Amino acid sequence: MDILSVLKDLAIIVVFAKVFGLIARKLKAPQVVGEIIAGLVVGPSVLGIVKLNQFLDICAGLGVVLLMFSAGLGTNLKQLLHTGVKALLIACSGVLVPLIGGTLLYMGFYGFSAIGTPQFFTAVFIGVIMTATSVSITVETLKELGKLKTELGTTILSAAIIDDVIGILVLTFVIGFKNPDSNPGFVALSTVAFFALSVVLGFVIYKAFKIIDKRWPHTRRIPILALALCFGLSYVAEKYFGIADITGAYVAGIILSKLHDSDYIEEKMDINSYMIFGPIFFASIGLKTEISGFTWELLLFSLAFVAVALVSKIIGCGAMSRLCGFKGRETLKVGVGMMTRGEVALIVAQRGLTEGMIGSQYFTSVILLIIVSSILTPIILKLLYARDEKKQAA
């Protein structure tokens, strides 16, 4: 890995992501689908001209952080507080149903087992992998559709954020039950501490930015310091509170969302995002995939895994959203918007592997879930919105 190979990789990724993104848009699918397929095409599965390396991997990570920061910046804080309770309920239900679904799936395939046995924990862990929604693709899709700042968009986004936190809590609880080293109570406490700190510190930071913004509006220092806050809070969240870095980035965005220049910051972030880091992130999903080493049994399990993961999320979130007052097709949009899985599912699976709870073969299932959900979510969401507009026009 040196600058030369990075230059080559970046040139290829940037061109393929853009071209496939444009083709996807021509076919009425969102651009992100094209970018993921671009990663598949240039990666080891098809052409094999780009190999994921550490540099690209870190850039992909920065891409998610920037996406979440941008999503936070665009948040309507009033609406977030307004949708807070609904989002919490939807998130809880959206964690519980897949958790049970995944556990039952594994037991259905490999036999039921008593509570507390290793096989029982493996079954539960398959459920845990299914819990965390990855909202980045939904965010990008809603953004493309211009629906991110609607009540529905904010609800999905908040629910997905809360759902990440719950997912990580569940992970820690499950590991904690098996391994006395980790302390679930401590994790819950540090999560509460992080959000409490974010409110207090966030208020101070917001006031400081407001002063800078008033004295030097529309100057470079504003997006630059905002970027530093985004990186800094992402780091602090994960390093000192054990919360995913992307949650820190989202909170950093929310802190600055009421700023007069928040649109200005968002615009600059988006340029960084769509030029380099965004395409790398979406292409990296495709790059991670190797279509090989598949057995028929694993294929069957993986297909069932994907189906259960998607359907359980739609049912869990959709049903609860109906109880929360969303109507008709809107409940489907919530369910579909929440069904995408991403890097968090991979991180959870990785953790399960290190803890000896699952075997490495389940990675293939997780990657399949990520790809299928990443491709289906934007297409279905777009169709659902398009049908609404047709209805309205009629």
Added chain:
Amino acid sequence: MDILSVLKDLAIIVVFAKVFGLIARKLKAPQVVGEIIAGLVVGPSVLGIVKLNQFLDICAGLGVVLLMFSAGLGTNLKQLLHTGVKALLIACSGVLVPLIGGTLLYMGFYGFSAIGTPQFFTAVFIGVIMTATSVSITVETLKELGKLKTELGTTILSAAIIDDVIGILVLTFVIGFKNPDSNPGFVALSTVAFFALSVVLGFVIYKAFKIIDKRWPHTRRIPILALALCFGLSYVAEKYFGIADITGAYVAGIILSKLHDSDYIEEKMDINSYMIFGPIFFASIGLKTEISGFTWELLLFSLAFVAVALVSKIIGCGAMSRLCGFKGRETLKVGVGMMTRGEVALIVAQRGLTEGMIGSQYFTSVILLIIVSSILTPIILKLLYARDEKKQAA
């Protein structure tokens, strides 16, 4: 090196670079000086909170590539052709004088030696290290002063580009004389081939971009494809023609400089540049420095090395620019603008180390030269321009 440590490093670098940059500007020095000092302060020399790693190093490399691409985009092609001959003459003289100066300096310190002895080659190599100008800091300074697109700015820029090529030719010749493996004639040929290809292919690429630009003006695809061209040509230049990647980036910029949307591309590139990659590059110069391991003899040699490198470049370029028709203080501006050394000097020194021509202790001298010239060039250039404006105002 993982995403967490990168997030921390980036947050620190971005904040320190901006704060020190603003302080530098307050003190009437250019921002880049502040950014280099920021690197020194956060690096191992002072606070030690950021350590240069491979990720930052590659980002710094991308930073230079983006800077050179942006410089190419802003080039007035007519003026470049107009100043071409002058620039060539200035570059040649600016290579020759430091080459002789460096050789004599080493011989003055460690005794004269006959042509062809190992010590003679070491002496010549000290001269070779001094040849290549690093134009990025001058570019940034002239940009800040709004003088990049003047005749003087274009001349300095073209001379520095040509001087890079000549520097690398000289390096290959010197190594070739000692080592029969490398073929100086082949290097000269491939350099000519690269520029010939650039003219032919550049014309085709320009036409293709013009069609895209006409059909979809001001769309994202234009800066994205431009970025891919920049990365791609940088790669091809170094990989297949042995020419520095930054030269490829500059040529890519020139190819697109006559495009209707070239300002639009430049604007987007500059945002990528000033937000992340630029600060990392300038801070990395400071980060590379460790103020330790200095002996008095080495200190004395290093100081003489810096003095000879700066003065010989000013004399070489300044005198030739006078012969080329520049007058009075302008010749000094050419000399000072050309005296900055940067990553190319380090690359040359690294090459000399691998070839067994110099010892590793001379790295300290090279880093000192880079820092001193990087700090002095912008300050002196700014003073020279400020005095002119005072005169004009009087």
